[in-house]
Amino acid sequence: IHFATPFNFSPDPNKVIPQAVEGILSLLRAAAREPSVKRFVYNSSVGAAYSPKGGVPVTVMEDSWNDAALEKAWAPPPYEPKRAPYVYAASKVETERAMFKFFGDENPGFSAKSVNPFLNRNIYNGEPGFSGFMPPGNMPRQCPRWCNFHVAAALDPNNKGERLLAWAGLFNVNMVLDIPRRRHSDRKFIDDLPPQKPCLSIIGDESRLFGVLKKWGGRDSWISLEQGPRRDES
Numbered sequence: 001i002h003f004a005t006p007f008n009f010s011p012d013p014n015k016v017i018p019q020a021v022e023g024i025l026s027l028l029r030a031a032a033r034e035p036s037v038k039r040f041v042y043n044s045s046v047g048a049a050y051s052p053k054g055g056v057p058v059t060v061m062e063d064s065w066n067d068a069a070l071e072k073a074w075a076p077p078p079y080e081p082k083r084a085p086y087v088y089a090a091s092k093v094e095t096e097r098a099m100f101k102f103f104g105d106e107n108p109g110f111s112a113k114s115v116n117p118f119l120n121r122n123i124y125n126g127e128p129g130f131s132g133f134m135p136p137g138n139m140p141r142q143c144p145r146w147c148n149f150h151v152a153a154a155l156d157p158n159n160k161g162e163r164l165l166a167w168a169g170l171f172n173v174n175m176v177l178d179i180p181r182r183r184h185s186d187r188k189f190i191d192d193l194p195p196q197k198p199c200l201s202i203i204g205d206e207s208r209l210f211g212v213l214k215k216w217g218g219r220d221s222w223i224s225l226e227q228g229p230r231r232d233e234s
Contacts, residue, residue, distance in 0.1 A: 047089030
């Protein structure tokens, strides 16, 4: 299971994307030389499949790719800080595509799969954290215990070559902020962001995700947005 990636949020694509792609290719070449390897799992990102479009509804399925991030990441300099999220997303796009291309071209003796989670980060310290990169519109909600999907991808022989879009539903930053405000009234949190319309209309194939969640996580439905942080605190 490959989690490592350049995570310096550099706005320069030349300092992030080639390194990410070469990193996964070197691992794939090494895995191809080892007969005992049966499955290769890449921890990708929502950013590889989807880019917010300012409240315009977007349909996201397993074959969706964030080509908009590639265009913005590789635009001519100057490389200003606001480009960093697009560079990161573009690195996930190119790395994931490189993995599937290697699998198709080289036909190694193992399957290649990706898990595309959204975000694993709390804001209970009262600081914006990664929310500074979040748009105010609705976003895909993280699946509970998304590591279950990595385990499934690594162990389940029935999911060769697929992408598991590990998102449970829609949320926005204001909905997230409301949870710690109610639980920790003595703390100060950032103000709500201006509301926007939902920016997703379909999120992957939920029947497949529910099947994986049931088999490997013992659940047949998502937990609520509020239950997620509470479980992570325990």
